[in-house]
Amino acid sequence: MVSSNTLMLLVALTVAVVSSMGVHDASSTARMLAVVNATVGNITGYGWFSRTLEGGGQFAAWFGWLCFVEFGLVHLFTGAFVIRAAMQNDVSSAMTAIMGRLSPAEKSEMDEQTRHEWPNQSNRVVLQHGINIGWIGLWSIVMCVMIHYPPRMLWMLCMPLWLWSFAYWVSIDIPAVGGYLGEVQTYVCALGVLCAAIVAKNTYGSSQITLRTFDAEFGFTCFMPILLIIIACMRKIVNVVIARRAA
Numbered sequence: 001m002v003s004s005n006t007l008m009l010l011v012a013l014t015v016a017v018v019s020s021m022g023v024h025d026a027s028s029t030a031r032m033l034a035v036v037n038a039t040v041g042n043i044t045g046y047g048w049f050s051r052t053l054e055g056g057g058q059f060a061a062w063f064g065w066l067c068f069v070e071f072g073l074v075h076l077f078t079g080a081f082v083i084r085a086a087m088q089n090d091v092s093s094a095m096t097a098i099m100g101r102l103s104p105a106e107k108s109e110m111d112e113q114t115r116h117e118w119p120n121q122s123n124r125v126v127l128q129h130g131i132n133i134g135w136i137g138l139w140s141i142v143m144c145v146m147i148h149y150p151p152r153m154l155w156m157l158c159m160p161l162w163l164w165s166f167a168y169w170v171s172i173d174i175p176a177v178g179g180y181l182g183e184v185q186t187y188v189c190a191l192g193v194l195c196a197a198i199v200a201k202n203t204y205g206s207s208q209i210t211l212r213t214f215d216a217e218f219g220f221t222c223f224m225p226i227l228l229i230i231i232a233c234m235r236k237i238v239n240v241v242i243a244r245r246a247a
Helices: 004-020 026-044 054-087 091-098 104-116 122-145 159-173 180-204 215-246
Strands: none
Touching: 026 054, 054 091, 054 180, 122 159, 122 180, 122 215, 159 180, 159 215, 180 215
16 A cells, blocks of 8 residues: 555645646646546555445455356366476377367377377477466456456456457367366356456446446446357257257
């Protein structure tokens, strides 16, 4: 936390800068100081850490916290396993860990590939992916804190998680080769991001014009995670129907 004396010093410096620029109109100076004061407060903690959540905001903050904790821990452990396998040049184990729903025949082919060896340095690509899995898990843990002390652009901080889950859905969920735990993470992430949007609206929905979360922005930030849930459910339904017809 920055002390009130430091804050007042920053405001005084702002006054000096405004005066040096020749802005002597009282109303203009007052508006300038209002914007600076709100911005400085947001950076130093007067905006981030002193806001109270009400009603649905409290529930959204705690439910989002649970989502981000679960998502983070799953990806931290998965990342650690993939990194370990890559460091041991065991590409097949890393692949089967990520794609847990491979058929026995596909797993057998993977084992056969191990005997014939993967192309040289293939494990480096897997290592990069393992590190990415780990850092997205770590970022999700960071979001556990941010959702309870929400900055103005809280939802934007969730975008790496949303983009990660969308990429996983396209790459692993659509062909239905991932494990059930990995499939659930798409919904967990989307619900966490949706909660973050609700918390941001609850915190800044009635703020001054410089920080306010407008209805259009709130609608968009809710639409993105809901869209991910809808398309994930549609893909699941289609896969179930195809499997039943094949049977």
